[in-house]
Amino acid sequence: MTATSIRPRSGGRPARDPFIGRPTASPQAAAEWTRRQVVMANLRSVRGRAYPRVTGLFREKSWLLFEILLPFLTTSAFVFVYRALQAPPEYIGFVVVGGAMSAFWLNVVWMMAAQLYWEKDQGNLELYFAAPMDVMSVLFGMALGGMVMSSSRAIAVLVVATLVYGVTFAVDQWLLLGLVFLLTLAALYGLGMILSSLFLMWGREAWHMTQLLVEPVYFVSGLNFPVARLGMLGALAVATIPLAVGLDAIRQLCFVGTDVSLLPPGVEALILAIMAVVFTLAARASLRILERRARIEGRLTARWR
Amino acid sequence: MSAEPTAPAIEARGLRRVYRTKPVDVVALDGVDLDVAAGEFFGLLGPNGAGKTTLIKILTTLLAPSGGSARIFGFDVERETKRIRRIMNMVAGGEQSGYGILTVREQLWMFSQFYGLPGGEGWRRVDELIDAVGLGEQRVQRVGTLSTGQRQKMNFARGLLNDPWILFLDEPTLGLDVGAARSVRELVLSWQESVAGRTVLLTTHYMAEADELCERIAIVDHGRILAIGTPAELKRRVQRESVFRLELDRLDGGATALARLPGVVSAVPAATDGQAGAGATPRQTVVLSLVLHDDAALGGVVAALDPLGAHIVALQKSEPSLEDVFVELVGRGFGDDEPTEEPPISDGRGPGAAAVPGATNGAGPGRAAGADVGPHELGEPDPEELLT
Numbered sequence: 025m026t027a028t029s030i031r032p033r034s035g036g037r038p039a040r041d042p043f044i045g046r047p048t049a050s051p052q053a054a055a056e057w058t059r060r061q062v063v064m065a066n067l068r069s070v071r072g073r074a075y076p077r078v079t080g081l082f083r084e085k086s087w088l089l090f091e092i093l094l095p096f097l098t099t100s101a102f103v104f105v106y107r108a109l110q111a112p113p114e115y116i117g118f119v120v121v122g123g124a125m126s127a128f129w130l131n132v133v134w135m136m137a138a139q140l141y142w143e144k145d146q147g148n149l150e151l152y153f154a155a156p157m158d159v160m161s162v163l164f165g166m167a168l169g170g171m172v173m174s175s176s177r178a179i180a181v182l183v184v185a186t187l188v189y190g191v192t193f194a195v196d197q198w199l200l201l202g203l204v205f206l207l208t209l210a211a212l213y214g215l216g217m218i219l220s221s222l223f224l225m226w227g228r229e230a231w232h233m234t235q236l237l238v239e240p241v242y243f244v245s246g247l248n249f250p251v252a253r254l255g256m257l258g259a260l261a262v263a264t265i266p267l268a269v270g271l272d273a274i275r276q277l278c279f280v281g282t283d284v285s286l287l288p289p290g291v292e293a294l295i296l297a298i299m300a301v302v303f304t305l306a307a308r309a310s311l312r313i314l315e316r317r318a319r320i321e322g323r324l325t326a327r328w329r
Numbered sequence: 330m331s332a333e334p335t336a337p338a339i340e341a342r343g344l345r346r347v348y349r350t351k352p353v354d355v356v357a358l359d360g361v362d363l364d365v366a367a368g369e370f371f372g373l374l375g376p377n378g379a380g381k382t383t384l385i386k387i388l389t390t391l392l393a394p395s396g397g398s399a400r401i402f403g404f405d406v407e408r409e410t411k412r413i414r415r416i417m418n419m420v421a422g423g424e425q426s427g428y429g430i431l432t433v434r435e436q437l438w439m440f441s442q443f444y445g446l447p448g449g450e451g452w453r454r455v456d457e458l459i460d461a462v463g464l465g466e467q468r469v470q471r472v473g474t475l476s477t478g479q480r481q482k483m484n485f486a487r488g489l490l491n492d493p494w495i496l497f498l499d500e501p502t503l504g505l506d507v508g509a510a511r512s513v514r515e516l517v518l519s520w521q522e523s524v525a526g527r528t529v530l531l532t533t534h535y536m537a538e539a540d541e542l543c544e545r546i547a548i549v550d551h552g553r554i555l556a557i558g559t560p561a562e563l564k565r566r567v568q569r570e571s572v573f574r575l576e577l578d579r580l581d582g583g584a585t586a587l588a589r590l591p592g593v594v595s596a597v598p599a600a601t602d603g604q605a606g607a608g609a610t611p612r613q614t615v616v617l618s619l620v621l622h623d624d625a626a627l628g629g630v631v632a633a634l635d636p637l638g639a640h641i642v643a644l645q646k647s648e649p650s651l652e653d654v655f656v657e658l659v660g661r662g663f664g665d666d667e668p669t670e671e672p673p674i675s676d677g678r679g680p681g682a683a684a685v686p687g688a689t690n691g692a693g694p695g696r697a698a699g700a701d702v703g704p705h706e707l708g709e710p711d712p713e714e715l716l717t
Contacts, residue, residue: 051367051402051494051526052336055412057445065445072442075435076428083430147426154389155443156414156491162443319393322348322386 057156069157073165074172077135081173091127091177092184099123099185102248114279115249117191121275122247124182128212129241129267131174136216138234139166140224149224153315160308163220167213194280200289201277207296208270214303215266221310225317245271250284262286266299336403338495338528339365339388343397346383346552357383359552360397365545367402367494368525370518372543373532374651380552381532385497388530389419401495415444417495420488422481422503429473433464433483436472437490444491451490458486462516478509485516495528496521502538514542536651546651548658555658564649567657570594573619573627576643577634580615587619590633592626595619614642 048054057065102119143149152162185191195201223233244261245251245268251258252272261268273292276285287295346358358380365371373381386392387399390410399406401413427436434455441451459468462482467475475483481501488496498517502510521527533539539546540560547557556563580586587596599618621627634641 048492048494051338051416054416054492054494055402055404055409057415061445064447065443068442068445068448068451071448072439075439075442076431079435080428080430147421147424150391151419151426151440152443153391154414154417154419155440156411156445157443319391322346322383322392 065157066161069155069161070165070168073162074169075165077166077169077173081176092180095123095126095177095181096184096188098126099181099248100188103185103189113192114275114282116189117193117279118250118275119248120182120185120189120191121278122271123185124178125208125267125271125274126242126247127174127177127181128171128209129245129247130238131170132212132216133219133234133237133241135170135173136163136166136213137219137223137237140220144224153318159311159315160217163217163307163311166220167217170216171209171213193278195278196280197277197289200293201274204270204273204277204289204293204296207293207300208266208274210300211266211270211296211303214300214307217307218303218310221307221314225310225314241265241267244268247271250275250282252284252286258286262292262295266296266303269295269299336367336400337364338367338369338402339363339371339399339530340403341384341388341397341399344384344387344394344399345396346380346387346392347395357552358387358394361552361554363547363554363557365528365530367528370521370529370542370544371531372539372546373530373549374534374536374539374546374655375532375549376534379549381549382499383552384549385419385499385530385532389417389497390414415491416493417497418488418491418493419497419499420481420484420501421498422500422505424481424484426484426487427472429471431472432469433459433472433475434468437483437486440487441490446490454490455486458489462486463512478505478512481505481509481513482516485513489520494526495530498529498531500533501531502533502535510538514538518542536655540651548651548655550659556654560651563651563654567653568649571621571624571627572647572649573621574599574643574645574647575617575619575630575641577615577617577639578642579639580617581638584617586637587617587630587633590626590629592622592629593619594622615639618647 099119099122103116106115106119140149143152152159186193219237226233242248244254244257245265246254246258246261247267250272251261251268254261258268262272269292272286273289273296276282276289276292286292341361341363344358344361344363345356348355348357361380361384363384373384375381383392387394387406388401390406390413393407401417404412406413427439431439434452437455437458438451441454442448446454456468459465462485464479464482464486467479467483472480472483485501488498496517501517502513505513517529517531521529529542531539531542543560545557545559546563547554548563549555556566558566584596584598587593596617596619599616619630621630631641
C-alpha cells in the first residue's frame with residue numbers, strides 16, 4: 025500500500041462517518057499548511073487556552089468572593105492606618121488602586137509563572153508541544169484568560185472599596201490612563217510568560233518560588249504606598265517591575281495633582297511599552313530554549329521525570 | 330517539502346537515544362531500525378523500560394534522537410516537526426490531561442483549537458466524536474468527575490480531533506477494566522479501518538492486546554528490536570513441535586503409556602483451571618499436555634487410546650503465545666522484567682534487530698486474530714482547577 029492510494033474506503037459521504045473529519049488526499053497534503061492556516065491555528069489556540077480561564081470565572085463563583093474579600097480586607101487595613109495618621113485623602117485612593125492591581129500580580133505569579141510547571145504535572149505540556157501550533161499561543165491564551173479573569177476581580181475590588189471608603193478620582197487624561205493600564209497588563213503578563221519558562225527550567229519548586237515572589241514584589245511595587253517613598257530602591261523597582269511603573273503612572277493619572285511620583289506618566293508609559301516588547305521577545309526566546317532543552321534532555325515535558 | 334508521496338508511515342534507521350545521567354549514561358534506544366507501512370496497525374511489545382515510550386517520544390517529535398534518523402510519512406522528526414505534528418496525534422494510558430473544571434465537550438473543543446479547527450467546526454467535530462466513542466451521556470459532565478474508562482474514551486476522542494494520519498497509542502488500555510479496555514480497542518480498530526492509510530503505532534505490554542490488534546509486532550527489550558513479524562510468524566518462530574491438550578474420560582496406563590508411542594515427545598498431566606498441574610478436572614477426566622514431533626503422530630496416539638480404555642472428551646491444538654516468543658527471545662518472562670522506568674540500562678550490545686524469517690518490511694499479510702503516572706509530588710492544588 026502506498027500513500028498515493030489513500031482514499032476514504034466507503035466512497036460515499038465520508039463526513040457521515042464520525043471517524044472521518046476532514047478527509048485529505050494524503051498525509052503529505054495534510055502536512056502542508058498555508059501561512060493563513062498557520063496564523064489562524066495560532067489565533068484559535070490563543071482562544072482555546074483562554075477558554076478554561078474565562079469559563080472558570082463564571083463556574084467557580086466561590087473563588088470570586090475570596091478574590092474580592094481578601095484584597096478588600098488588606099486594603100481596608102491600610103485605609104484605617106492612613107486615616108489614623110491623617111494622611112492626605114489621595115493616599116486612600118492609592119491603597120484602593122493598589123488593592124485592585126494586586127489581583128493582576130497574583131494572577132501573574134500563580135497562574136502564569138507556575139502554570140507551565142503544573143501543565144507538565146498534568147500531562148498537558150507534552151500535548152501542547154505535540155500540537156502544530158506555536159506554544160507561545162498557549163502562553164498568550166493563558167495571559168488573555170488571566171487578564172479577563174483578573175480584570176473582573178480588580179474592578180470588583182475597586183468598586184467596592186471606592187464605595188465603602190468614598191474615594192474620589194480626578195482624571196483628566198482618560199486615554200492615557202487606559203493606555204497605561206493596558207501597557208501595564210501587557211508588561212506584567214510578558215514577565216509572567218518569561219517566568220513560566222524559567223520556573224519550568226529551574227526545577228520542581230514552583231510552589232515555593234511563587235510564594236517567594238509575591239510579597240517582595242508587593243513591597244517594591246509600592247502596592248499600599250507611593251513607590252517614590254522608597255527612594256533609590258523605588259527607582260530600581262520602576263526600572264524592572266511593571267507593576268511598580270504601572271501603579272505609579274495610574275495613581276498619577278487617577279489623582280491629578282499628586283506630588284509623590286517617580287516619573288511623568290508619559291515616560292512611564294514608554295517604559296511599560298518597552299518592557300512589554302522586551303518581555304514578550306524574551307518569553308519567546310526562553311520558550312524556544314525550553315523546547316530545545318526538553319527535546320534534548322527529555323525531561324522537561326514529561327511529568328514522570 | 331522533502332517527503333515523498335509514497336513514503337512509509339514510519340522509517341527509522343539506527344535510531345539511538347542516550348540519557349545523560351550520573352553515574353553512567355543510560356542507553357534507552359540502541360540502534361533501532363523500523364519500517365511501518367501506511368495503513369498498518371503496528372505494535373511495539375516489551376516490558377517496562379524496554380524503550381517503547383522513548384521510541385514513541387522521538388517519533389512524535391517530543392524527544393530528539395542521540396543518533397540515527399527517523400521519518401514520519403517522509404518528514405524528518407528533527408527538522409520537520411511542525412509538519413509531523415499536523416498529521417499525527419497521540420494518546421497515552423492513564424492520561425490526565427486537560428482541566429477538570431471543563432465539561433467533556435468543552436475540553437475537547439479546547440484541544441480542537443490547538444489543531445486549528447474553526448470554532449463552529451470544532452464543536453461539530455467534538456459532538457461527532459463524543460457520540461462515536463459513546464460518551465453522549467457524559468457530554469456536559471465535568472472532566473474531573475469521569476471514571477477512568479470514560480476518561481480514556483475522551484482522551485481517544487481528543488486524539489482523533491485533527492483527523493491524524495498516524496496515531497501513537499502508548500499503553501492505551503493501562504489501568505482499564507476488561508470492558509473499558511475492550512471498548513477502547515474496538516474504537517481504535519474501527520477508526521483505523523474507516524480510512525485506508527491510517528496508521529497506528531501501539532505500545533503495550535499486554536500480549537493479548539498486541540495479538541488481537543496488530544498486523545505486525547516488534548518485540549523490544551533493552552532498547553533493541555529483537556524480532557519483527559506478524560503474530561503468526563513470531564509464534565512459528567518458537568513452535569518446533571505440535572502441542573495438543575488432550576482430555577480423556579480415563580487412562581488406565583497413565584500418561585507414560587502415551588509417552589512411549591512413536592512420534593510422541595512428551596505426555597504429561599496438563600494444568601487445569603483451579604488444579605494446576607494435577608491433570609484431573611472436576612468432571613473426573615484426565616487432561617494431558619501432549620507434545621508431538623509433528624501433527625502426523627496424532628493418529629498413532631488416537632489409535633492407542635482404545636486399548637488403554639480411554640476415550641477422547643476433548644482435543645485442542647495449543648498455539649504458542651507471544652509470551653512464549655518473548656521468553657524465547659529474551660530468556661525471561663514479562664513478569665520477570667526489571668521493575669524500572671524508562672530509560673533502561675543498556676547491556677552495551679550493538680543493534681541487532683533479527684527479523685523473523687518470512688517477515689516483510691511492508692504491511693503484513695493481515696491481522697492475526699502508558700505512560701507512567703507519577704505522584705503529585707508537591708501535593709499542591711492546581712490553580713487552574715481552583716482559581717478559574
